Amino acid sequence: MATSRLLRTSAAALAATALLISGCSSGSSSSDAAASPGRTAEAGAQRPADDASLAPLPAATPANLRPYYDQKLSWHPCGVAGFECATLKAPLDYTKPGAATDLKLAVARKKATGPGSRIGSLMVNPGGPGGSAIDYLEQYAPQPAAVRARYDMVAMDPRGVARSEPVECLSNKQMDRYTQTDQTPDSPAEVNKLTTAYRNFAKGCEAHSGKLLPHVSTIEAARDMDVLRAVLGDQKLNYVGSSYGTFLGATYAGLYPSRVGRMVLDGAMNPALDSRTINIDQTAGFNTAFTAFAKECIKRKDCPLGTKSVQDAGRQLSALFKKLDAHPAETDETRKLTESLATTGVIAAMYDNRAWPVLRQYLAQAKAGNGRGLLTLSDSYYERDPSGAYANQMYANPAVNCLDLPSAFTTPDQVRAALPSFRKASPVFGESFAWASLNCGYWPVKPTGTAHRIVAKGAAPILVVGTTRDPATPYVWAKALASQLSSATLLTYDGDGHTAYGRGSDCIDTAINTYLVEGTVPPKGKRCK
Known part of the structure; x- marks a missing residue:
């Protein structure tokens, strides 16, 4: 039941998964995680919005918003050494601001260390939606x-996320049941069970966070960022966003x-796409990542998916999922490894090719009847800690996504009609x-947003970064966003995994750091490995 993976996934969750994996596979060599060739994920038909583009807001701050822009933050030491925290007030509803309904948004910063003159604040966001920017910055x-x-260095947990008025939906035990729900229903009864799970999840969110749900859109979060920019005393917003953070x-x-x-x-998103196209593109993106994984795996005698071909490896993985659908694998706890949890575990490893050695190990274990490894990967994806507690991202993610765009589907019949397109995008993951x-x-809550182009005419130079075999934000999206933004330059990482910055490419890191420190964008068409 990996509802969040179909939309946008946090770079912070990816980092947590990578750390977990590195701890489990310290004996693997660097060659185990070598990048494999593969096509870019451009299989999804690009369905742009109409010619409409996001219109800028008036330059002058409305009088009823001045109290927010003029507020003073009270900083205090917190978290990791050297960090300080504060609370920013923002209106629940920017069209009807009022102190009685103000939100309290958590902010953290670490002041410039020197040497050199201070440029300003640099705000970061790891994506999700629902990833904690504060946790990301600190860790x-x-x-x-x-x-x-x-x-x-500055981070603010967006509205509805982590420390900032978090969206709440289900208990931890309810979440365990939700994540195990069969997501490839084979009968009317299983379809009913799946749709009931979706309904109950939505009802839980409404019951616990009903007043907040209509006001966690990306546009409102962006407006909060502008309030913070002003309160920090910056004339311009300097920013690094990953994955959904690019949107x-x-x-x-x-x-x-x-x-x-x-x-x-x-790891750029294309804001001009509707939900259905986003989901098909991501399905193709994960298929591209699996193809790269399988190409490397089948060269090894111990590949748990055989040594014949990529297609055969896909068939063997599908057979494993089908087996788990009928007979979930035992683990060292009361939860068993279901097909849904196993799929999520494999998906988690697709985000970072450094996870592939341990994925091979865990697939071999699962085929032998031991589901512990893939369950560990699934838990890391869902941010479920050893005590069984889930992070807020699983709730904030659909809250934002379902508000930003109309749903890809509204009935099971619509899903059935679209199954051929999804299976074509990925025979393994499509259904x-x-x-x-x-x-x-x-x-x-009815969606308030629509797909639209973003031009940002008059903006300073913006650096868009895309990874050619990125599963979650396919490279074609980076090219599309760079072509929409009037001042964008595209930097390409020819590699595997989700996002590029800080993942081992000196070429990428040097280009980005030079831009941040000196303001110089890389030359047009620059590609890195």
């Missing part, structure tokens, strides 16, 4: 000392083009992804 953010010397950053640029400073959008695309169809 995983890739900016090196040269960047941190010149910027105050948030691009939205900011569209709303406030004249306030864009140095902006990096890594699961198609049914997961139905989750927003039962959301209790």
Whole structure:
């Protein structure tokens, strides 16, 4: 039941998965994770929005919003050494601001260390939606000392996320049952069980967070960022966003083009696509990642998916999923490894090719009847800790996504009609992804957003970064966003995994860091490995 994977996935969750994997596979050599060739994920038909593009907001701040822009933050030490935290007030509804309904948004920063003159603040967001920017900044953010010397590093958990008025939906035990729900229904009874799970999830969110749900859109989160920019005393917003964070950053640029400073959008999304196209593109993207994994795996005598061909490896993985659908594998706890959890575990490993050695190990275990390994990967994806508690991202993710765009599907019949397209995009993952695309169809709040182009005319140079075999944000999306933004330059990483910055390419890191410190974009058409 990996509803979040079909839309946007947090780079922070990816980093957590990578750390978990590195701890489990410390004996693997660097050659085990070598990148494999594969086609870029351009199989999904691109269905852009109409000619409409996101219109900028008026430059002058409305009088009823001045109290928010003029507020003073009270900073105090917190978290990791050297960090300080504060609370930013933002209106629940920007069209009807009022102190009685204000939101309290958590902010953290670490001041520029020097040497060198301070450039300003650098805001970061890891994506999701639903990833905690504060956790990301404190634990995983890739900016090196040269960047941190010149910027105050700043993170704000967006509205509805983590420390900022978090969306809440289900208990941990209810979430365990939800994530195990069969997402490839084979009968009317199983379809009913799946749709009931979606309905109950939505009802839980409405019951616990009903007043907040209509106000967690990306546009509102971008407006919160502008309030924070002003309160920090910055004339321009300097920003690094990953995955969904690129959509948030691009939205900011569209709303406030004249306030864009140095902006990096890594693992870019295409805002002009509807939900169905996004989901098919991601299905193709994960198929591309699996193809690269399988090409490497079948060269090994111990490949758990055989040594014949990529196609045969896919058939063997599908057979394993089918076996788990009928007979879930035992683990060392009361939960068993179901088909849904196993699929999520494999998907988690597709985000980072450094996870592939341990994925081979866990697939071999699962084929032998031991589901512990893939369950561990699934838990890392869902941010389920050893105590059984789930992070807020599983709730914030659909809350934002279902508000930003109309649902890909609203009935099971629509899913059935689309199954051939999804299976064509990925014979292994297509059916699961198609049914997961139905989750927003039962959301209790009507969507307020639509697909649209973002031009940001007049913005300072923006750096868009795309990875050629990125499963979650296919490379074609980076090319599309770079072509929409009036001042964008595309930087390409020819490699595997989700996003590029801080993942081992000196070429990528140098280009991004030079841009952040010196303001110089890389030459047009620059590609890195």
